[in-house]
Amino acid sequence: MPTFSKILIANRGEIACRIQRTTQALGYRTVAVYSEADADALHVRMADEAVLIGPAPVRQSYLNPPAILDAARRTGADAIHPGYGFLSENAEFARACSESGLVFIGPSAEAIELMGSKRRSKIAMVAAGVPCIAGYQGGAQDDDTLRREAERLGYPLMIKASAGGGGRGMRLVQRSADLLEQLRTARSEALHGFGNDELILEQALVDPRHVEVQIFGDHHGQLIHLGERDCSIQRRHQKIIEEAPCPVMTAELRQAMGDAALAAGRAVKYVGAGTVEFLLAADGRFYFLEMNTRLQVEHPVTELVTGLDLVAWQLDVAAGLPLPLRQDQLQLRGHAMQVRLYAEDPGADFLPQTGKLVGWEPPDRDGVRTDHGLLEGQAITPFYDPMLGKLIVHGASREEARRKLLRAVEDCVLLGVQSNQRLLAGLLAHPRFVASDFGTGFIEKHFTEPAALRSAEPSAEQLAIATALFYHASYASHAPGLGGWRNNAGAALHYRIGVGEHDWPLTLAAETDGTLNIGCAGQLIELQLLDVDRHGATLIVNGIRQHHDWRLDGVDLWLSTRPGAMHFQDRTRAAVASKTTISDGMLRAPMDGAIVEVLVSEGSTVRQGQLLMVLEAMKIEHPLKAGIDGVVRQLQVSQGEQVKNRQVLLQVETAH
The missing domain is CATH 3.40.50.20 (Rossmann fold)
Structure with a gap:
C-alpha cells in the first residue's frame, strides 16, 4: 500500500x-x-x-x-x-x-492519455456503447479533409481541440465561409495551450444542457458515481454557474446517465476522481462530450449535496484505501449552486482584465463557502486564468440555494479589477433561470443587449456618495481628526466626477451640522457621513441609512455597490482629455499579454475588420483587427513580445 x-x-x-x-x-x-x-x-x-x-x-x-x-x-x-x-x-x-x-x-497515465484526447476517447466511448454525437475524429488533420468532413456533418458545427479543455481551442462555426479562419484560431490556441494542435469536429446541438457525472474509482475494482451537475450557464464555452443536482433530472435519466458514465470509467479501468460530461438534448437524449481525468472546478457543489470531501477521497484512494461508500449508500441532500468570479469585461466579449485587487471581502456568513486564492493588494496578471474565485451555497431547495447565492454575489466586495459580478447577479435573477429553463445558449439568447453586459452607468445617488467620499478624504488629509473641515465654509464646491469616458458635474454644500447637500443632474441629495474609515463608510442618504465598502488611491475611488463595483475618478482639476475614435487608426493592446502572431508588415494594405495580429492573455487568444481601411505604418511589436494594456501596436493610415 x-x-x-x-x-x-x-x-x-x-x-x-x-x-x-x-x-x-x-x-x-x-x-x-x-x-x-x-x-x-x-x-x-x-x-x-x-x-x-x-x-x-x-x-x-x-x-x-x-x-x-x-x-x-x-x-x-x-x-x-x-x-x-x-x-x-x-x-x-x-x-x-x-x-x-x-x-x-490521480488516475493512471494510461487513462489520462486516452481520455485526454477527445479524438481517441470518442473512439473508445463508441466501442464501449456510450452514446456519442456524430462527428469527425480521424487522424487526417489537413484543411481539405476537415472541410470535407464539415460539409458531411453540416452546420452549425463545433471545432474542438483534441487535447483541450476549459473552452480553449473550441469554436462554434455557423457557416462554411468561416471554417478556415476558425480552424486556424482553434489550432493555434490548442498548440499554445496544450502543446497539441489536433482537432475534432462535431455536430452542434442547438441549446442543449451541459450535464456531467462525478465518478470515483479505487484500486480494488470499485467504481461509483456521485450524482450529476448542471453546468449549462456558459460564456465562451466555459462554465460560470454550476449546480447539483440538475434541475430537470429524473430518476430514470439519472440511472441511464450514471450507467453511461460508469461504462466510460470501466472502459479505462478508472481510479480516482473523474468527470464524464454529456450534452442533454431537449428530447431527453444525451451524448458523450468528454471525460476529465481530474478534480473539476465545480466539485464543491457535489461535496455540498453529498456531504463528502472529494479531496479527502482522492488522498485515501491514492493511499490504496477502498471507497468508503457503495453506490446504494449514496444520498443526495438539498441543492447546491456555485458561481465563478472572473476578472473580465462582459461588455467587451468577456475580455480578461488585469490590475491591482484593491479590495477583497467575500461574504462571511453561514451557508456560504468561498474558494479563492486572493489577497487584497495583489496584482491580477495576464499570465494565468482570469478566474478569481468561487462562491458556493447549499439550500434545502433550489430556490433557497439560488436566493442565498444571489445575495452572496451582491454582497461580495471585489474592487480594483473589472469582473463579471454584475452579470452573475443578472443571471441568477433572470426569470428563465429561476424557472430552470435554460441551456448552453442562455447568455447569447437572453443577454444580447449591450446594456445587459456593460457596467451600469452610475445613478445620481452613487455619484453623490462618491463625491462625499472624495470630499471626506480631502478634509481628512488637510486636518486629520477634524471631521467637518471644509475650505470656504458655506460656499458650494464644484466637482467633476468621471466614470469611464463620461464626466458628471456636481456641487457640494456643507452645513454646519455636517449635512452635505449634493446637486447632481437636477437632483438635490441630502447626505450625512456617520462613520468612515479607509475600507467602509456608513452614511444616511435622503433619510436612509446605508453602508458601502470603498477604497481610495489618489483620484481613483472604488465603491462597492449592489450587485457590483464602480470606479470613480475625481477629474475636478484634470484637463479635459481629447477624445479619439476608432477611426484614428491606432491599434492598441486591449490588455496585458503576449503577441503570438503578427500577420502584416509595414506597408501592407488592409481592410476594415482584417485580422492584423493575435494577442494571448490568460490562456485565451484575442484577434486584433483593423478599424479602418488603409496602409500599415509604425509596426511597433513583433511575435513573442510582451505588451501592456493600451500600448500602441501599430497604426493604420488612411490611403490617400
Missing part, C-alpha cells in the same frame, strides 16, 4: 488553497510551488514549505515538470497532487512522478 506524508501541490491559486485545507486538516505536510509572479500568493503563505520554480510564464514554471519534480526532491515530498489545469491531465507528468518514486494523486 502506498504511503506518503508530505504532498507537493503542483498548482496555484484557489485550487492549491482548496487542496491544502483538506491535506493539512488530515495531518499531511504541504509544499507549494510558485512562479516569480506568485512569490507572495496566498497558496504560498498557507504551505509548510514553498519552492520557486521559474518566471511568470506558465511554460517556464507551472508547466515545467523538471522544475516541479526537483522541488519535490529538494523538500522530501513523497506525493504530488496536480489540482486541475496545468499538468493535471498530462500523462507524461504522471509517468515521471511514478518513475521518480512519487505517488501521483
Whole structure:
C-alpha cells in the first residue's frame, strides 16, 4: 500500500488553497510551488514549505515538470497532487512522478492519455456503447479533409481541440465561409495551450444542457458515481454557474446517465476522481462530450449535496484505501449552486482584465463557502486564468440555494479589477433561470443587449456618495481628526466626477451640522457621513441609512455597490482629455499579454475588420483587427513580445 506524508501541490491559486485545507486538516505536510509572479500568493503563505520554480510564464514554471519534480526532491515530498489545469491531465507528468518514486494523486497515465484526447476517447466511448454525437475524429488533420468532413456533418458545427479543455481551442462555426479562419484560431490556441494542435469536429446541438457525472474509482475494482451537475450557464464555452443536482433530472435519466458514465470509467479501468460530461438534448437524449481525468472546478457543489470531501477521497484512494461508500449508500441532500468570479469585461466579449485587487471581502456568513486564492493588494496578471474565485451555497431547495447565492454575489466586495459580478447577479435573477429553463445558449439568447453586459452607468445617488467620499478624504488629509473641515465654509464646491469616458458635474454644500447637500443632474441629495474609515463608510442618504465598502488611491475611488463595483475618478482639476475614435487608426493592446502572431508588415494594405495580429492573455487568444481601411505604418511589436494594456501596436493610415 502506498504511503506518503508530505504532498507537493503542483498548482496555484484557489485550487492549491482548496487542496491544502483538506491535506493539512488530515495531518499531511504541504509544499507549494510558485512562479516569480506568485512569490507572495496566498497558496504560498498557507504551505509548510514553498519552492520557486521559474518566471511568470506558465511554460517556464507551472508547466515545467523538471522544475516541479526537483522541488519535490529538494523538500522530501513523497506525493504530488496536480489540482486541475496545468499538468493535471498530462500523462507524461504522471509517468515521471511514478518513475521518480512519487505517488501521483490521480488516475493512471494510461487513462489520462486516452481520455485526454477527445479524438481517441470518442473512439473508445463508441466501442464501449456510450452514446456519442456524430462527428469527425480521424487522424487526417489537413484543411481539405476537415472541410470535407464539415460539409458531411453540416452546420452549425463545433471545432474542438483534441487535447483541450476549459473552452480553449473550441469554436462554434455557423457557416462554411468561416471554417478556415476558425480552424486556424482553434489550432493555434490548442498548440499554445496544450502543446497539441489536433482537432475534432462535431455536430452542434442547438441549446442543449451541459450535464456531467462525478465518478470515483479505487484500486480494488470499485467504481461509483456521485450524482450529476448542471453546468449549462456558459460564456465562451466555459462554465460560470454550476449546480447539483440538475434541475430537470429524473430518476430514470439519472440511472441511464450514471450507467453511461460508469461504462466510460470501466472502459479505462478508472481510479480516482473523474468527470464524464454529456450534452442533454431537449428530447431527453444525451451524448458523450468528454471525460476529465481530474478534480473539476465545480466539485464543491457535489461535496455540498453529498456531504463528502472529494479531496479527502482522492488522498485515501491514492493511499490504496477502498471507497468508503457503495453506490446504494449514496444520498443526495438539498441543492447546491456555485458561481465563478472572473476578472473580465462582459461588455467587451468577456475580455480578461488585469490590475491591482484593491479590495477583497467575500461574504462571511453561514451557508456560504468561498474558494479563492486572493489577497487584497495583489496584482491580477495576464499570465494565468482570469478566474478569481468561487462562491458556493447549499439550500434545502433550489430556490433557497439560488436566493442565498444571489445575495452572496451582491454582497461580495471585489474592487480594483473589472469582473463579471454584475452579470452573475443578472443571471441568477433572470426569470428563465429561476424557472430552470435554460441551456448552453442562455447568455447569447437572453443577454444580447449591450446594456445587459456593460457596467451600469452610475445613478445620481452613487455619484453623490462618491463625491462625499472624495470630499471626506480631502478634509481628512488637510486636518486629520477634524471631521467637518471644509475650505470656504458655506460656499458650494464644484466637482467633476468621471466614470469611464463620461464626466458628471456636481456641487457640494456643507452645513454646519455636517449635512452635505449634493446637486447632481437636477437632483438635490441630502447626505450625512456617520462613520468612515479607509475600507467602509456608513452614511444616511435622503433619510436612509446605508453602508458601502470603498477604497481610495489618489483620484481613483472604488465603491462597492449592489450587485457590483464602480470606479470613480475625481477629474475636478484634470484637463479635459481629447477624445479619439476608432477611426484614428491606432491599434492598441486591449490588455496585458503576449503577441503570438503578427500577420502584416509595414506597408501592407488592409481592410476594415482584417485580422492584423493575435494577442494571448490568460490562456485565451484575442484577434486584433483593423478599424479602418488603409496602409500599415509604425509596426511597433513583433511575435513573442510582451505588451501592456493600451500600448500602441501599430497604426493604420488612411490611403490617400
